[in-house]
Structure formats: structure tokens, C-alpha cells
Amino acid sequence: DAKTTQPTSMDCAEGRAANLPCNHSTISGNEYVYWYRQIHSQGPQYIIHGLKNNETNEMASLIITEDRKSSTLILPHATLRDTAVYYCIVRVASSGNTPLVFGKGTRLSVIA
Amino acid sequence: ETGVTQTPRHLVMGMTNKKSLKCEQHLGHNAMYWYKQSAKKPLELMFVYNFKEQTENNSVPSRFSPECPNSSHLFLHLHTLQPEDSALYLCASTRTGGNTEAFFGQGTRLTVV
Numbered sequence: 001d002a003k004t005t006q007p008t009s010m011d012c013a014e015g016r017a018a019n020l021p022c023n024h025s026t027i028s029g030n031e032y033v034y035w036y037r038q039i040h041s042q043g044p045q046y047i048i049h050g051l052k053n054n055e056t057n058e059m060a061s062l063i064i065t066e067d068r069k070s071s072t073l074i075l076p077h078a079t080l081r082d083t084a085v086y087y088c089i090v091r092v093a094s095s096g097n098t099p100l101v102f103g104k105g106t107r108l109s110v111i112a
Numbered sequence: 113e114t115g116v117t118q119t120p121r122h123l124v125m126g127m128t129n130k131k132s133l134k135c136e137q138h139l140g141h142n143a144m145y146w147y148k149q150s151a152k153k154p155l156e157l158m159f160v161y162n163f164k165e166q167t168e169n170n171s172v173p174s175r176f177s178p179e180c181p182n183s184s185h186l187f188l189h190l191h192t193l194q195p196e197d198s199a200l201y202l203c204a205s206t207r208t209g210g211n212t213e214a215f216f217g218q219g220t221r222l223t224v225v
Contacts, residue, residue: 034213043114043202043216044155099145099168100204100214102155 003027004088009107012082018075020106022088025069031092033064034100035073037084044087044102047073078110115139118203118217126225127193133220135186135203141215142208144186146178149200149219161186162208193224 005023012018024033034049048055048062050071055062061074075082087105092098116137125131135144146158160168161180175197177189186203203217 036214041200041219041221043116043204043218044214045114045216046213049213099157099160101157102147104154 003090003101004103006086006088006103006106008104009109011109011111012075012078014080014110014112015077018073018078018082018108018110020073020075020086020088020108021070022073023070024088024090027068027090028092031090033062033068033071034089034091035060035062036087036089036100036102037082038087038105039081039084047086078108080110080112082108083110084108114215114217116203116205116215116217118201118220120220121218122221122223124223124225125190125193127195129193130189130191132190133188133201133203133222135188135205135217137184137205137215139205139215140207141205142183143206144180144183145204145206145214146186146188147202147204149202150196151199155202159188190222193222195224198223 032049032051035047036044038044048060050062064071085105085107087102089100119134142163144161147155149155157170158172159178164180175192179187200219202219204214206212206214
């Protein structure tokens with residue numbers, strides 16, 4: 001079962017920042033927060049991940065609260081091509097391999 | 113282009129047919145996965161392979177039979193499927209160990225008639 005809670009859907013105006021929240025109140029100390037997105041009928045695409053510090057890359061920023069019980073993915077300037085389902089996943093990093101477990105995600109609609 | 117290639121992209125098969133889905137990656141990854149995504153449902157993990165060995169079978173019916181001949185190739189053999197097996201089948205790969213991102217193929221859209 002997914003260990004995260006996300007809103008079912010959100011809208012965002014094109015050119016504005018999209019802020020996607022995620023609750024993971026039962027996260028363990030060795031679990032990372034990952035974000036993926038899935039554009040219609042394609043395979044999921046990795047966006048970003050983090051443990052406790054805020055992270056930024058060319059696609060997005062990830063803000064993790066100090067208690068690590070929630071996080072926010074920020075797309076700074078949303079475009080129509082950012083319309084997708086966004087998945088927040090917690091996953092332990094280990095010497096073995098822990099598969100990604102997907103929940104229902106947030107359907108983000110970017111509107112012109 | 114993610115480096116993970118799935119073929120075919122679309123497949124229509126009858127309930128008595130036997131077909132196979134193929135996944136290939138040349139990213140140097142040692143772990144490969146099959147996921148199923150039915151209409152309006154989350155991705156469901158089916159199988160996990162690490163270094164060619166199956167390490168997880170998520171209670172998948174035996175009409176789905178995976179095969180991993182080497183770390184770069186993964187197959188899903190299908191036989192006597194049901195219409196409810198119609199779905200998008202996705203393959204993914206990762207490096208083994210540590211904190212790694214998964215790369216997904218574009219999927220095979222399967223329709224069972």
C-alpha cells in the first residue's frame with residue numbers, strides 16, 4: 001500500500017508555479033521522498049527525490065518539512081506539457097532493492 | 113527516450129492466444145520490474161528481478177509468466193488471458209542498491225478480446 005496521501009486533482013494557470021502537496025506522516029528515518037509524473041498513457045518519469053534537505057533540479061524543487069511528515073513539489077513555471085499525474089512515493093534506500101509502490105497521485109491540469 | 117524499450121507498443125490478442133512482451137535496457141542496470149496499469153487505477157507491481165533472479169512475485173496469476181535471461185532483457189509471456197487483463201504493461205529498470213531512480217519504458221497497451 002502507498003504510504004502517502006495526495007489531493008486527487010489540482011489546476012494551475014500556465015506560467016504560474018504549481019505547488020503539489022504530499023503527506024507522509026508515517027515516514028521512517030531511512031525513507032526518501034520521490035516524485036514521478038506520468039503523462040497520459042506513457043511510462044512514469046522521474047522528477048526529483050530527497051531525504052530531509054530541500055532539493056532543486058532543472059525540472060522542479062522539493063520542499064520537505066522539518067519533521068519530514070509532508071513535502072511539496074514545486075514546478076516554478078508550469079506549462080501545458082506539465083499536465084500529468086504526479087506521484088509522491090516514499091522508499092527506503094538499501095543495499096538491496098525496494099520497488100516503487102505507486103498510489104493514485106495528483107492529476108495536475110495546467111490551463112492556458 | 114528513457115533507455116528502456118518495450119515492444120510491441122500495442123497488442124491485441126484473443127483469450128486462447130500466446131504472446132510475449134519484451135523489455136530491453138542498456139543502461140547497465142541490474143534490476144528490472146513489470147508493472148500493470150489498468151484503466152483509472154494506480155500502477156501495480158507484478159514482478160521484480162535482481163541480477164536475473166526473481167525476487168518478488170506480487171500474487172500474479174500463472175497466466176503471466178516472466179522471464180529474465182540476462183540483466184538487459186525482460187519478457188512477460190502471456191497465455192489464456194482474460195478481458196480484464198487488458199491494461200498498460202510497463203517495464204522499469206534501476207541500478208541495484210542504494211538510492212536510485214527508476215527508468216520506465218513507454219509501455220505495451222494490451223487488449224484481450
